Amino acid sequence: MLAANLGRLLTWTARRLPAAPALRWRDQVWSWAEMDGRVDRLAAALRGLGVAPGDRVLVHSRNSNVMFETVWACWKAGAVFVPTNVRLTPAEAAYLGAASGAVAMLRDHGFAAHADAVREASPACRLVLAVGDARADEHEVEALIAATPRPAADHEADVDAGHPAWFFFTSGTTGRPKAAVLTHGQMGFVVNNHLADLMPGLTERDVSLVVAPLSHGAGIHALAQVARGACSILLPGERMDAGEAWRLIAEHRVTNMFTVPTILNMLAAHPDAAPHALRHVIYAGAPMYRADQKRALERLGPCLVQYFGMGEVTGNITVLRPDQHSLDDADPRAGSCGVPRTGMDLAVVNAQGWRLPPGGTGEICVRGPAVFAGYHDNPEANAAAFLDGWFHTGDLGHLDAQGFLFITGRASDMFISGGSNVYPREVEEALLTHPDVLECAVVGVPDAKWGEVGVACVVPRGAAPDPAALLAHLAPLLARYKHPHRFVFWEELPKSAYGKVPKSLLRARLVGE
Known part of the structure; x- marks a missing residue:
């Protein structure tokens, strides 16, 4: 059964809001129409260079307009977006290229050695696109976009719900990274759920500041911004600068952003920290300690949104809304990461796989439309992760009588x-x-x-x-x-x-x- 190609999120927004700002980076601004045109040409260029639906495209890039655009170009062409962590070494990037079976690579400037390592490890990776410093056997991205005619309207590849969209590599803290296969159907549900549970009421009047790598959680967060036409702003530098972040927040009246606890702590500790127009400051990716959470609440006000998730479930397990945060340690929800996301089911089980009653500590398991399709080419990992119809997270915790989840830690940390x-x-x-x-x-x-x-x-x-x-x-x-x-x-x-x-x-x- 055919499903909506995720690339259509950009298509529809560009038709509805052609002149509105889509992305700001340094001193440049791209409208939705401009961005959609660039994406269409890049998608056509990928097709012209032999990238077929289902092919994997490895992307090794810092946050930039090209990084922001490439995911949409991959999807419109029916290809699979495979982002790396830009801090990886050439050898580590080569492993991801080989493990994903990538046939093409887009690299940022300065990463020629990474491209060489990927091609050496992956003979199938015959195509390299480069930003700013393309060599003789590579294609310069800007030149490629400029030279490629824009395809006819509604050119996006047909996909079904199970068509791979994104290979989300795990962080690899317990071994080699594994490619979690995220699909068009699954991620369509995730975008809707982010809009419903994390940022209700998001519209084109909102503005989002990107303070984390687009290769991971911040990239998922950006999908919801595109779906509703909210402008995204990228930090000008490569590293997190809390002072610059607060300047942009004040200047552009930023209303939402995705953070991880370390970034939120940096923002809350800065002298310029203030509520401004912020409505949804989302934090996830690692547990946030109660003392840090209270400090952020005191500085930023009631705008914090916590979710518990992981790449395999695209951050879609629980949510703790702003009104459920409290400075009162006596509040029974203090220390909780929230309740199950809409449409998702959650259980805490013991070693035998039996559900535990409220208060019982065990492994957190989840099922529902946000769960990924499995690890690419890794049946052993799939067999271990999927048992009795549940995805086993490897995290430990307990539920209270109202269904609020409290995380104890990783099973491997105990x-x-x-x-x-x-x-x-x-x-x-x-x-x-x-x-x-x-x-x-x-x-x-x-x-x-x-x-x-x-x-x-x-x-x-x-x-x-x-x-x-x-x-x-x-x-x-x-x-x-x-x-x-x-x-x-x-x-x-x-x-x-x-x-x-x-x-x-x-x-x-x-x-x-």
Whole structure:
């Protein structure tokens, strides 16, 4: 059964709002008509160069207008958008190219070595498009767009609901990254759900600031902006600049943005932090500690929207609306990541796969139209992830009687000390309430006596506090067996490109000390 090609979201918006601004970046502004014309020509160019429906296009690019446009061009041509993390090394990018079976690559300027590595690892990748520094055997994107006639109206490829649209690579913190296959039908549901549950009332009068990579959650967020005709603004530089972000928020009356907790913390800590016109500041991608959440609420006001999700479910598991956030720690929803998203079902199960009653801690499982089609060419991973009709997230948590979900942590993060389960997130939450602790992360390490013990990696707010004072602070908050056996003090925690603090990076650094 045929479905709507996601590229039509741009087509319809350009017809409805041709002169309205679609994208702002640095000193340039593109209208919806201009952007749609560029996308149509790029889609036609891909077809002319042999990219067929279902072919994968690897995209290694910083945030830019071309990055913003390429996803729509891929979809209109019926191809699959395969974005990378732009911080990857050539070898890592080569693995993604080979694993996805990409036949073409679009690279940003300065990434010639990445293209060479991809082509060496993937003989099928015969086509490279480059932005700004194309070599003799590559195609310059701007020249290609300028030289390609715009195709006739309604040229978008026919697709069915299961046609792959996006290969969303997992972060790979527990092994090699896996390509989650997101489809046109699934992502059509996700866009509708984002509009209903995360940003109700979004229109062309709204403005969105892009402060995270378009290759991941911020790119999904941008789809809803295009669907409703809201202008997106890209930060001018490659790195997050909180001061520049607040300048743009004030100048353009930004109403929404997608963030991860580390970015939201940077924004909330900046002297210029203020509510302005913000209505929906969405944060996801990693759990946000209660102390950080309260600080952001105090600075930005009632505009925070939390969702719990992952690439395999396109961020579509739970939502905690602005009115469900509270500064009151006595509020029963404090610390929750919300309730199941509209149209999605959620369960917390034990090791035997049985649903647990409210309060029972187990693995969080989800099912519904937002769940991906499976991992590309990876039957073993699919068999492990899909059991008894549910997608198993690998996250641990519990539900309360009202259906609000509380996340304990990753199943892989839990450690057993003296026969008792210790969930690092619980310890981290308690440590962060100490005034001298700016950031922290707890990891289990082997111990001859207890099997495993916790090591707390702490970023102090000023001078490193006395470990004895931290233990005294924890005494009334946590059982003794949960207390860290050792504290280390660092200037910063190691983070992935998505702002997470993988336990594997903590262990690697601890081994080196």
